[in-house]
Amino acid sequence: DIVMTQSPDSLAVSLGERATINCKSSQSVLDSSKRESYLTWYQQKPGQPPKVLIYWASIRESGVPDRFSGSGSGTDFTLTISSLQAEDVAVYYCQQYYDTPFTFGPGTKVNIK
Amino acid sequence: EVQLVQSGAEMKKPGESLKISCQVSGDTFTKYWIGWVRQMPGKGLEWMGIIYPGDSDTRYNPSFQGRVTLSVDKSSKTAYLQWNSLRASDTALYYCARHRGSGVQWDFGFWGQGTLVTVSS
Numbered sequence: 001d002i003v004m005t006q007s008p009d010s011l012a013v014s015l016g017e018r019a020t021i022n023c024k025s026s027q028s029v030l031d032s033s034k035r036e037s038y039l040t041w042y043q044q045k046p047g048q049p050p051k052v053l054i055y056w057a058s059i060r061e062s063g064v065p066d067r068f069s070g071s072g073s074g075t076d077f078t079l080t081i082s083s084l085q086a087e088d089v090a091v092y093y094c095q096q097y098y099d100t101p102f103t104f105g106p107g108t109k110v111n112i113k
Numbered sequence: 114e115v116q117l118v119q120s121g122a123e124m125k126k127p128g129e130s131l132k133i134s135c136q137v138s139g140d141t142f143t144k145y146w147i148g149w150v151r152q153m154p155g156k157g158l159e160w161m162g163i164i165y166p167g168d169s170d171t172r173y174n175p176s177f178q179g180r181v182t183l184s185v186d187k188s189s190k191t192a193y194l195q196w197n198s199l200r201a202s203d204t205a206l207y208y209c210a211r212h213r214g215s216g217v218q219w220d221f222g223f224w225g226q227g228t229l230v231t232v233s234s
């Protein structure tokens with residue numbers, strides 16, 4: 001199985017400041033022929049199902065604010081919230097969909113400082 | 114608009130069987146893989162497996178294989194997650210979710226509201 005790790009486990013950021021979450025896969029999730037990494041970022045707020053923010057590592061889902069961005073390729077990925085808003089308090093998960101089982105990272109909890 | 118509506122919360126005893134459902138509307142049911150995700154209380158997301166409604170091809174997470182069964186009913190556009198003998202450790206919120214695109218290698222673009230399963234004697 002591909003093991004996904006995330007860092008940090010949690011972070012507290014002031015409103016308007018940048019939040020950065022890292023995700024690492026135990027093996028590459030890059031499809032060299034398509035030049036795409038099979039990596040998605042989800043946001044889960046309390047009492048709600050997860051919601052896709054970013055897929056193919058860097059493509060923002062329709063309707064997602066542009067303060068969310070994804071980067072990285074291969075085994076190392078980053079989700080950045082450029083200016084944290086109150087409504088961004090949530091747990092963020094990465095998931096690889098390169099090889100089954102399509103494993104999730106353990107999650108990063110984001111709070112307001 | 115794609116919608117996934119899951120069956121209601123369940124309370125069961127250890128050793129009992131259970132089948133929960135996920136009805137899909139708004140798109141061609143047989144074209145997209147549907148999966149199940151477990152979230153134990155206060156914990157993260159675990160990918161359990163996926164099923165292709167077109168031919169019932171199934172991919173299980175080895176951690177769950179043999180413990181659960183995925184199935185579909187094409188006539189009612191419903192996916193199912195089934196246990197033959199529940200354990201207390203199966204207590205969790207279970208989400209069904211549909212792939213974004215019509216292939217195996219896709220993420221879950223659409224989610225149900227979750228079904229809470231509680232197993233206690």
